[in-house]
Amino acid sequence: MSIIVQKFGGTxxxxxxxxxxxxxxxxxxxxxxHQVVATVSAQAGMTDRLxxxxxxxxxxxxxxxxxxxxxxxxxxxxxxxxxxxxxxxHSAISMTGGQVGIVTDSVHTKARIQNIxxxxxxxxxxxxxxxVVAGFQGMDEEGHVTTLGRGASDVTAVALAAALDAExxxxxxxxxxxxxxxxxxxxxxxxxxxxxxxxxxxxASVGAKVLQSRSVxxxxxxxxPVCVRSTFTERPGTVIxxxxxxxxxxxxxxxxxxxxxxxxxxxxxxDSPGVAARVVGAIGDRHINIDMIVQSFPLKTRADIxxxxxxxxxxxxxxxxxxxxxxxxxxxxxxxxxIARVSAVGRGMVDRKGIAARMCSALGAKGINIKMITTSxxxxxxxxxxxxxxETLRTVHECFGLHKLPPATPATDVPADLRLSELDPMEGLHxxxxxxxxxxxxxxxxDLADKPGEAGRLLGALAEAGINLDIVLxxxxxxxISVTVKRSDVERARAAIGSMAEPIAPQPVQxxxxxxxxxxxxxxxxxxxxxxxxxxxxxxxxxxxxxxIGTSEVKISVIVPEADGxxxxxxxxxELALDN
Ligand code: ASP
Ligand code: MG
Numbered sequence: 315m316s317i318i319v320q321k322f323g324g325t326x327x328x329x330x331x332x333x334x335x336x337x338x339x340x341x342x343x344x345x346x347x348h349q350v351v352a353t354v355s356a357q358a359g360m361t362d363r364l365x366x367x368x369x370x371x372x373x374x375x376x377x378x379x380x381x382x383x384x385x386x387x388x389x390x391x392x393x394x395x396x397x398x399x400x401x402x403x404h405s406a407i408s409m410t411g412g413q414v415g416i417v418t419d420s421v422h423t424k425a426r427i428q429n430i431x432x433x434x435x436x437x438x439x440x441x442x443x444x445x446v447v448a449g450f451q452g453m454d455e456e457g458h459v460t461t462l463g464r465g466a467s468d469v470t471a472v473a474l475a476a477a478l479d480a481e482x483x484x485x486x487x488x489x490x491x492x493x494x495x496x497x498x499x500x501x502x503x504x505x506x507x508x509x510x511x512x513x514x515x516x517x518a519s520v521g522a523k524v525l526q527s528r529s530v531x532x533x534x535x536x537x538x539p540v541c542v543r544s545t546f547t548e549r550p551g552t553v554i555x556x557x558x559x560x561x562x563x564x565x566x567x568x569x570x571x572x573x574x575x576x577x578x579x580x581x582x583x584x585d586s587p588g589v590a591a592r593v594v595g596a597i598g599d600r601h602i603n604i605d606m607i608v609q610s611f612p613l614k615t616r617a618d619i620x621x622x623x624x625x626x627x628x629x630x631x632x633x634x635x636x637x638x639x640x641x642x643x644x645x646x647x648x649x650x651x652x653i654a655r656v657s658a659v660g661r662g663m664v665d666r667k668g669i670a671a672r673m674c675s676a677l678g679a680k681g682i683n684i685k686m687i688t689t690s691x692x693x694x695x696x697x698x699x700x701x702x703x704x705e706t707l708r709t710v711h712e713c714f715g716l717h718k719l720p721p722a723t724p725a726t727d728v729p730a731d732l733r734l735s736e737l738d739p740m741e742g743l744h745x746x747x748x749x750x751x752x753x754x755x756x757x758x759x760x761d762l763a764d765k766p767g768e769a770g771r772l773l774g775a776l777a778e779a780g781i782n783l784d785i786v787l788x789x790x791x792x793x794x795i796s797v798t799v800k801r802s803d804v805e806r807a808r809a810a811i812g813s814m815a816e817p818i819a820p821q822p823v824q825x826x827x828x829x830x831x832x833x834x835x836x837x838x839x840x841x842x843x844x845x846x847x848x849x850x851x852x853x854x855x856x857x858x859x860x861x862x863i864g865t866s867e868v869k870i871s872v873i874v875p876e877a878d879g880x881x882x883x884x885x886x887x888x889e890l891a892l893d894n
Pocket of ligand 2: 323
């Protein structure tokens, strides 16, 4: 008999009335012939209330005791759901994470699932029981209760589906699927019928808060089909799968806004091997996640590195950066709060020209100043002032015509590339590939005016000349914009910029020495703070200088001197135990 895992969020179990609807959904699936495992969150607002109780006593509660406390929110919900199922005439049993055997590491309040024992659940299912599992929690090897991080009931659900080899994982929530953008900000956003794991990973981490991004990592690694749908309607929802049919001609299929971000720039770092490794490593050691790490090519032997942190991590991250400044002899640490990040995401932008130009030009036309840009294969992200965040999202949505995407369906013929047994721990970092591209050249435009429209003008001129840009990076206006292009395009690119009707910068374009791009792709590169430090650590150990860095959810790309490309790729493959 096939197993279905269904997850119900806090708003779905908010009160007795809602819980009856949840029970009805569960019963419906059972009556269709499935074995059902339901995972539930704490009632809406409960986790915050419990954290509030702790904070009335101390501002820094002991993490173990905090987990002991907040895990009770989900424990309430599972009992209430089971009582409701009983009252409706069905047999059901509730289980906490510990009772199931959801084994986690010991990082309280941010634990990760190592593995899930399935015997207890299977034996209950075989007795005909509906099993209701507390989301968001587990137990470490020593028997301490742990929680998995905010919103992580989704992780429980997808991990259970992977461990039980379930046919489907349904995430029931108060919205009827995943939209091309947040409909509260973009009124004509439309629901996606299907979307790929990669695209959702890029969107989830930047604030498309429908799904916790670690749950998508687990889904991608173990090929779990996930359906996001409403508890309160019968509408079909959005299917998240490996590959989507129907979007072949669609460069961008979603956009997201992340508000609570701050940017830190460490300016005037020495341009020498080991510096990026030290910066990223020191921050990763404190378990602070950083994002959108950018280093554009250095000027006069000094380099700037910028990255984003959540507002809540800013003060801790700044302390680390001040220490680093002294240690490394940097010139300054420049924090900047109240910024927002907007990303446009789509697998279809691979190999399409002019996508970044289109987005930047649209923003320029609206008078929105771009403070930072990064691109990767399937993601273009810009940073703007927080007050322009919403308008930026609406502009991006409009410029890619996201309100009228063609119909899409999940492609079914995708083979799984990873079996559960092949990855231990379950939420571990999964590196798929290290690639080397030696056919690249870097161009830099410095002293770009810090005003709306300049990036759009520059990228537009390159797009018009038919030049495909690989990486586009801007980390602060004073250091300009760096792009990489195919070597054979360098002269044309230079000419295109040189012949712009209104010159873009006082100085001519600079062309870097021979470079190579090395990229590491995998699942969990951002959420595992240690992944970037491993990558930069290997290059530091080898004495290889990094010229540019661009990171995204599924890829870390570094530009190194051409002569070091082969060695960088080989050492990374060795370190990451890959044979490709
Ligand atoms: N109750 C937890 C939270 O509010 C987990 C969840 O809802 O997914 O973060
Ligand atoms: Mg949630």
